[in-house]
Amino acid sequence: MISDLSRTRSARAGGAWRFAALGAVLALSGCAFTLTPPGQPAGTALPPPAAVNSATLDQYRAAVAQRIAERNPSYVLQGTPQAMLRSLVVVSFTVDRDGRVLQSKVFRTNGDDEAESTALATLRRASPLPQPPAKLLNGRGQLELFEDWLFNDNGKFQLRELASPQAQTID
Template structure:
């Protein structure tokens, strides 16, 4: 059976779509080919996840250094249910682990807790050198850490903190 395409415009319009769809299918198939011995890209974590995991590891190493250098200030055990103070400190570390700058980012206004947080950070310097992939264009990394203070003036760092008590004393 012969069909005159001039008389069936809708059939003529569908033909190019069929070739475009076939071409797209070929391209998609070629893009999903994975060489042997290499995991598919879908199974690899995205770069942002790798960097954030490394940042968490680095923050943990810094927290351990702060605790190691300031044992008399560290709270052992469970932080009380209602903390005396929460001090968030922002600080910058260079590629060699030197503390470039530090400042209180957020606080409840407890001057003594703020001073303790900044002093214990300075006392821990030099800090462990950061992984190169965390460094910004100036060769530095910016970090934030939380100091959780009990009424007795001792603290835990959020990176290493145990869960708080659930009952007020």
């Protein structure tokens, strides 16, 4: 006995295969044609989901970086980061729909324990972060992000999202 779900998947797969085969036959025969996928009205082009969310995600990442910088002014490097950074700490963190940081961890580092601690502490001090747009949330109402903390020798940092270009020469 075949379940309704199996029949539905089979019908979709068969329909997609027939649709692709028709396109191949027309292309090989030299016909000019426009394919409109089933269920989509002709003349409507939907942007891919990544394009819809990328601008919103970039805006949200900038707002998060701004909040972290605002809540930790004594740690933020003003001006140009040095050419050879002391440390780069990449932090992975998850926020809920209210902007609360649910978890955070060092994702990548050069092993500078002090820089790692500073990155995690400055993220905690910035919580709650701005509320993420609903369309960026996963099924659990959360959003996972990554941010890079760029540290100078003096222990001050810039976030990659807001960073100035680095110096070109090592002093």
